[in-house]
Amino acid sequence: MLLTKNILMSLGISTLLLAFSSGCSSKNINIIGKNRVEITKNKGVKEGNFLKIMAELENNDNDETEGFVYQIEWYDKNGFIKDATPWKAITIHKNQKIQVIEMTNIPDIVDYKIIISVPNK
DSSP states (O other), X not given: OHHHHHHHHHHHHHHHHHHHHSOOSSTTEEEXXXXXXXXXXXXXXXXXXXXXXXXXXXXXOSSOOEEEEEEEEEEOTTSOEEEEOOOEEEEEOTTOXXXXXXXXXXXXXXXXXXXXXXXXX
C-alpha cells in the first residue's frame, strides 16, 4: 500500500512538473509526452452555475492504438485551481475519435484545462 502511494505521488509530482514545462497549442490543453493524441474540438458551456466541457479526442495514427490518461483541472475567476478530476485511462484505436464529457460539481468555476499524459514508446 505504501509503495503504491509513493508511486502515485511520484507520478503526480512528475506530471505536474511536466505540465508546467510542456507547451500547449491552446490555453485549455496540455499534452504531456509524444503528441500522438489530438484534441480536435473542445468547449465549455455553463449549465446553471456549473461548467461542463466537451472534447473530441482523435488518434490519427494509422498503425498504433494509443493508451493514455487524462485529467480536467477546474479554475475559478481568479485563475486559481479549485478542483481536478481523477486521472482516467482511455484507449483510442487507430483512426478513431472519442468524445469526453466532464462537469464540475463546484459552482462558479469559469475555466478548465484538459491534461493528457501519453506514455513514451
